[in-house]
Amino acid sequence: MTGGSNSAKRGRTTGDRVHSAAIRFLRAVRTVDDGARLSAPRLSILSVLAFKGPLSLGSLAEAEQVTPATMTRHIQGLETGGLVSRAKTSKDNRVVTISLSGEGRRQFDAARNARLAALDSAVAALEPEDIAKLDAASAALLALAERLTVKPD
Amino acid sequence: MTGGSNSAKRGRTTGDRVHSAAIRFLRAVRTVDDGARLSAPRLSILSVLAFKGPLSLGSLAEAEQVTPATMTRHIQGLETGGLVSRAKTSKDNRVVTISLSGEGRRQFDAARNARLAALDSAVAALEPEDIAKLDAASAALLALAERLTVKPD
DNA sequence: TCAATTAAGTTAGTTTGACGAACTAAATAT
DNA sequence: ATATTTAGTTCGTCAAACTAACTTAATTGA
Helix, strand or coil: CCCCCCCCCCCCCCCHHHHHHHHHHHHHHHHHCCCCCCCHHHHHHHHHHHHHCCHHHHHHHHHHHCHHHHHHHHHHHHHHHHEEEEEEEECCCCCCEEEEEEEHHHHHHHHHHHHHHHHHHHHHHCHHHHHHHHHHHHHHHHHHHHHHHHHCC | CCCCCCCCCCCCCCCHHHHHHHHHHHHHHHHHHHCCCCCCCHHHHHHHHHHCCCEEEEEHEEEEEECCCHHHHHHHHHHHHCEEEEEEEECCCCCCEEEECHHHHHHHHHHHHHHHHHHHHHHHHHCHHHHHHHHHHHHHHHHHHHHCCCCCC
16 A cells, blocks of 8 residues: 555544534435425524524524525515514614514424434434433534634634 | 423434534534535535545435436536546446546545645644544444434334 | 336426625714 | 615526436346
């Protein structure tokens, strides 16, 4: 193996392994979500609203890392479906505050519960020590994400 | 909090925590990849070819969980860019075997090395115990993905 | 053997999610 | 009062995915 030529075989550092495991894991989760009639980005928007409460369109866009234009489209679709509502705030008449409707909350809960159920039962099928490992690592994974976004100092 | 109504607040099981951590982590990695002139799906295709060697279009499509039609498009683009080549196998004249070209390997290595470098330096900045936790968990994460895809037995 | 079926890829058309640029309306600053 | 900035919208475009229909090659089976 003298030359080796680094090409594509140099791998398997911790970061690398975690990366590909995360890819496969999320891909698997996505198949679970397929049943929902809500697309992934829209489900995610509802999730933000469900956890943080009503938000301006701009804040939502920021939270989802999307431009305001893109968020406008999604909100239009969600509003048409009756899952969210727009309202002007008294403070500033430019801002549009988006809130989850009752039906939006209902559908979000349904989708979320379905996903959690699948996730939980898959977790439950693991060895206890594997569960412990996952538990221990999730905070570290968040920290790692943090390091990446803050940019190489 | 009496009623609670489960809605959106029921969370934070292990699976749930791992799920959102994985989302944030991959989102962060994506920002690193942004510099590459190769799109994420195409980079991923090159990766499969780099690790598994030449494959038929169909197998590639399966590996990437995409329809053959979609894969055809990507391969056309990559071939135009000189990153992969098509060839007929002797065995079956319907199948088209896709191989990485020298240039394809070069560009893949470059993108991969850039990503690994960012990943590694982010990992290096973590507490040693966090690194150990991530290391320990990556196999478990793969197992979890497996459980999800194989479907609740 | 040779028609029917199945299989591998391709082509065409559509949908979805994202973007940037140009615009409107409201708020702030000079 | 005018100029600038900010929030959201509209429009046009693009990339990536899908489905359906088609071509060519292989297999079956009568």
